[in-house]
Amino acid sequence: MKAINTEEKKLIEVEELYKTFRLRDGMHKRHSIEAVRGISFCLGKGETLALVGESGGGKTTVGRIILGLEKPTSGIVRYKGDDIRQLTGEKKREYRKAVQAVFQDPHSSLNPKMRIGDIISEPLANFTYKGNYQERLARLLEIVGLTGDFIWRYPHQCSGGQKQRVAIARALAADPEAVILDEPLSALDISIQTQIITLFNSLKKQHGISFLLITHDLRAVRAMADRVAVTYLGRIVEASEKRAFFENPVHPYSQSLLEAVPSIDGLQKLKITI
Numbered sequence: 001m002k003a004i005n006t007e008e009k010k011l012i013e014v015e016e017l018y019k020t021f022r023l024r025d026g027m028h029k030r031h032s033i034e035a036v037r038g039i040s041f042c043l044g045k046g047e048t049l050a051l052v053g054e055s056g057g058g059k060t061t062v063g064r065i066i067l068g069l070e071k072p073t074s075g076i077v078r079y080k081g082d083d084i085r086q087l088t089g090e091k092k093r094e095y096r097k098a099v100q101a102v103f104q105d106p107h108s109s110l111n112p113k114m115r116i117g118d119i120i121s122e123p124l125a126n127f128t129y130k131g132n133y134q135e136r137l138a139r140l141l142e143i144v145g146l147t148g149d150f151i152w153r154y155p156h157q158c159s160g161g162q163k164q165r166v167a168i169a170r171a172l173a174a175d176p177e178a179v180i181l182d183e184p185l186s187a188l189d190i191s192i193q194t195q196i197i198t199l200f201n202s203l204k205k206q207h208g209i210s211f212l213l214i215t216h217d218l219r220a221v222r223a224m225a226d227r228v229a230v231t232y233l234g235r236i237v238e239a240s241e242k243r244a245f246f247e248n249p250v251h252p253y254s255q256s257l258l259e260a261v262p263s264i265d266g267l268q269k270l271k272i273t274i
C-alpha cells in the first residue's frame, strides 16, 4: 500500500507499529492477540486524520502507544522527527504536553470528587503554567462553550455533553499541538455530537490543533477529517484524502463501511456540511 503523503509539516509519525498482547486463559494456556500488525501513518500540523475501522481493529491501542500508555512490540513513534522513546528531560515534558487525549466516556475520564475548575487547572499546574490561572480557566471554559460558574460544579452536576466539553478544556489546558480523539462522540446524543464536532473544527481552524480522530463513525469522519486511514485486522488497508475515500473507496472493507453510512440528506438534516 502506498504510504500516506502529506504536504503538511510532519508532527507525529508512526512507523510500522506492531503490538501483540500475551494472555493466559483459565487453564494457564498462553495465547496472544496481534492487536496492531504493521501500522504506519503521519499526522501533519493542523490537520485531522481519521483512523477508521471495526471494533477490535487495534485503533485504541495505536492511540495509547502514541500517548506512551502502552509500549509497542516493535515500531517507532516520532514527534517532530524524534523517536519518543529516546526523549528525556525537557523534550519528554514537551511531548507529554504537546499530545493530549479526549476519550469516549467523559464520565469515567473525569474524577468525580474534583470540581470542574480543579480538573481543568490540573494540567496548568503539571506543566507549570506561568500566567494567571483564573484568567486561563475562564478562557478555556469560554473556548469550549461553558459559562464561568462551571468551575464550582462536580462532574455529576453536568450533562454528558458538558462533561465532554470539560474533558476537551482539560486537554486544551496543556496548550497541545495534537489531540487524540478516541471515539469522542460515541457516548453523546446525536444533537450534542453535532455541537462537539463544530467545536473540534473551530479548534482546528482557530488554534491550529491537529487531531487524530479514532472512530468507527463515518458521519464524524465526513464532518471533520482531512484524510482517512482505514484499519482492518490490525493493518491500514486504505489511506486517502477524505473526498476520494467517500467518493471512490478502493478496499472492499471501506466499501462495506460506506454502505452503512447515513445519506447526505440525512447529514444535512443534522446540519453537518461536507
Ligand SMILES: Nc1ncnc2c1ncn2[C@@H]1O[C@H](COP(=O)(O)OP(=O)(O)O)[C@@H](O)[C@H]1O
Residues within 6 Å of the ligand: 021, 022, 023, 033, 034, 035, 053, 054, 055, 056, 057, 058, 059, 060, 061, 062
Ligand atoms: N490490555 C490489553 N490486553 C489484552 N488484549 C488487549 C488489550 N487491549 C486491547 N486488547 C485487544 O487488542 C485488540 C485491539 O483492541 P483495540 O485497540 O481496543 O481496538 P479498537 O479500538 O479498534 O476497537 C482487541 O482484540 C482487544 O481485545
Ligand SMILES: [Mg+2]
Residues within 6 Å of the ligand: 056, 059, 060, 061, 183
Ligand atoms: Mg477503541
